[in-house]
Amino acid sequence: MPRPEVADPRSAERPAEPQFDYVEEFVRYQLSKSLGGPRGMLESALPFIAFTVVWVVSRDRTGLPLSPLYLSLGAALATAVVLGLIRLVQRQSVRFVLQAIFPTAIAAIIAARTGRAEDVFLPGILYNGFLALISAFTIAIRKPLVGFIIGAAIGDPTGWMSDRGLVKMTSKLTAVLAVPYVTRFVIQLPLFLTGHIVLLGVAKVVLGWPLLLAALFVIGLMLSKGRTPMEGSSLTSRSNPVAAPESGHDPQP
Numbered sequence: 001m002p003r004p005e006v007a008d009p010r011s012a013e014r015p016a017e018p019q020f021d022y023v024e025e026f027v028r029y030q031l032s033k034s035l036g037g038p039r040g041m042l043e044s045a046l047p048f049i050a051f052t053v054v055w056v057v058s059r060d061r062t063g064l065p066l067s068p069l070y071l072s073l074g075a076a077l078a079t080a081v082v083l084g085l086i087r088l089v090q091r092q093s094v095r096f097v098l099q100a101i102f103p104t105a106i107a108a109i110i111a112a113r114t115g116r117a118e119d120v121f122l123p124g125i126l127y128n129g130f131l132a133l134i135s136a137f138t139i140a141i142r143k144p145l146v147g148f149i150i151g152a153a154i155g156d157p158t159g160w161m162s163d164r165g166l167v168k169m170t171s172k173l174t175a176v177l178a179v180p181y182v183t184r185f186v187i188q189l190p191l192f193l194t195g196h197i198v199l200l201g202v203a204k205v206v207l208g209w210p211l212l213l214a215a216l217f218v219i220g221l222m223l224s225k226g227r228t229p230m231e232g233s234s235l236t237s238r239s240n241p242v243a244a245p246e247s248g249h250d251p252q253p
Contacts, residue, residue: 024223027169030153031146031219043083043097045208047104051076051120052201069117073108076120080104103127118192121200125192129185135178142167144174176218180211 054075058068066074080101087094103123111119131145138145143161147170151157160166184207191200 022229023166023169024225027150027173028220028223030150031173031216040099042209044099045205046083047076047080047101048120048124048201048204048208050079052198052204055117055201056198069111069115072117073111073120076104077101077108116195117197118195118200121188121192121204124204125185125188128181128188132178132181132185135174135181139171139174139178142171144170146170146173146177172222173219176215176222180207180215183207183211 051072055068055072058071061068080097084094084097084101087097107120107123110122111117135145138148144167147160147166148157150166150170151160160170184203187207188200188203191203
């Protein structure tokens with residue numbers, strides 16, 4: 001006699017995931033979610049916008065209670081904290097705000113110790129250079145970075161590696177996402193070396209989420225051309241962890 005289906009109580013704790021007919025739709029959705037969407041990208045840029053604005057306003061003024069550097073650092077950190085509080089009040093995840101707070105805090109510590117305002121931008125420049133190298137390396141060894149992003153989203157970081165189609169697709173997507181990393185590093189590093197603080201701030205914003213949105217637009221166009229059915233894909237069983245198996249065994253806790 002077949003056992004009656006019992007709803008997994010954990011499913012009520014998770015927001016319902018949309019259903020996908022094609023692999024390309026699933027990959028596009030998971031990439032957007034992993035990157036935080038427009039709000040997450042804006043939150044990562046706002047602290048540095050605050051730093052640049054306060055620096056421009058205060059750098060030539062005298063009689064200020066603090067140096068322009070410390071005022072600008074305070075504005076950046078305060079902006080990041082306010083963004084985090086807004087998320088908490090709305091009972092939303094602060095994951096993407098933390099991604100802004102930690103780099104801002106690290107940049108503030110470095111700049112405060114060196115006394116050089118341009119050092120605020122150094123961690124971000126090095127970070128983009130690192131991601132550019134990692135992207136190129138993972139493509140070269142056929143384990144592209146985007147594949148790990150998708151794998152982490154479905155709870156199986158390496159299962160996609162056995163699917164040649166997914167490896168090929170995620171290699172192309174990784175190459176597209178690497179363009180903003182390379183562009184930021186190549187443009188911002190000379191500005192940092194020559195001490196152009198205002199131009200660094202402008203470049204940080206212009207080459208931040210707008211460039212990432214452009215990359216996501218290209219990715220969207222690339223994925224819109226494909227129609228790989230989810231059925232039979234290595235992502236199918238892993239992308240729906242709530243579904244109970246047909247064998248009659250309860251899912252493992």
